[in-house]
């Protein structure tokens with residue numbers, strides 16, 4: 001297998017990468033700085049991702065998706081994030097957290113009705129797990145869904161930090177929200193169930209659009225309110241109490257694609273600092289002549305390549321329809337997110353004052369990279385999971 005390319009394992013992957021890269025250069029890059037400045041989610045550009053087949057990249061073709069694998073998802077996120085991590089986060093929340101989640105866990109009728117709209121971009125989707133008082137400690141969630149005698153549910157609670165929770169500044173909610181809520185207790189443990197709440201369901205609204213984020217400002221983040229929100233029995237995703245499995249499966253692809261976003265950030269930062277260090281002179285030499293600058297560039301390249309190999313190898317071994325990769329999906333998120341923040345930080349340092357302003361992009365990448373140490377699981381949560389998993393499997397894996 002001498003000619004095996006870990007980053008483009010098939011011609012289809014190669015073609016996907018070049019298609020996304022062209023789209024990024026032509027359409028995403030020109031608006032990135034402005035959307036960050038204005039804290040604006042570019043909805044019309046987002047819908048164009050549907051025309052490219054990216055919004056349902058891992059959804060099976062009969063439902064309007066592209067039916068591609070986790071490596072393809074990694075490629076798309078890496079390429080988009082190279083230019084605009086904020087926009088890419090909105091893409092991830094829709095394509096991975098909502099559409100892929102529904103595709104893997106939903107029943108036939110729900111999938112047939114909702115997935116084509118999510119895949120085309122007619123609908124914008126989000127996923128609501130976190131709450132104002134509960135993030136990492138997810139089983140402590142307070143949102144409840146009470147089953148009525150006719151099988152419908154009444155949902156009450158609030159969800160916090162929801163990417164795509166609103167699609168604009170007028171607090172218009174996402175068309176579809178994949179929501180986790182408590183439906184009771186079993187053997188002393190909370191029973192959590194998954195629902196697909198639609199914009200038309202009464203009692204579903206946006207509490208606030210969260211402004212002044214450090215980074216990821218090209219994606220909207222919102223608090224969602226569910227006040228006696230009535231949903232039909234058909235809104236239940238899978239069966240009551242299935243959410244832990246849904247979460248486990250979906251968090252794995254979420255973490256790998258968040259790690260892929262880190263790769264895009266690091267690659268861009270590395271390119272910017274490398275070019276600048278050759279063009280800018282000090283004391284009669286290009287900056288690249290100086291050992292301290294070489295350390296920034298050399299360390300960044302090596303760390304980027306190590307993270308990249310880990311992310312691609314993990315995504316290559318994953319299956320979307322089953323959990324089982326928690327150890328390495330947590331692992332890649334730690335390695336790639338911390339690497340991206342370090343590389344973006346070094347890029348600012350290499351550019352000096354120019355690195356500190358928007359035009360040279362790296363300060364935005366640095367701000368955006370911080371979220372990847374928090375969203376989709378904090379670094380501490382990943383460390384906890386890895387330690388627990390290694391405790392379970394013992395020495396076998398090491």
Ligand SMILES: Cc1cc2nc3c(=O)[nH]c(=O)nc-3n(C[C@H](O)[C@H](O)[C@H](O)COP(=O)(O)OP(=O)(O)OC[C@H]3O[C@@H](n4cnc5c(N)ncnc54)[C@H](O)[C@@H]3O)c2cc1C
Pocket residue numbers: 093126127128129130133134135136137160161162163164213216221371374375376377378379380381384
């Ligand atoms: C921009 C943005 C977008 C987001 N998008 C979404 C979204 O689309 N959907 C969604 O559901 N959520 C979303 N989130 C929420 C995100 O997943 C949570 O912020 C994250 O899980 C952490 O939860 P928390 O903020 O409540 O922090 P907490 O869980 O309160 O943690 C606070 C600190 O305590 C640490 N901590 C907690 N428990 C432990 C422990 N047992 N051991 C050691 N340390 C611990 C944490 O690691 C962290 O450092 C988003 C967040 C942001 C900022």
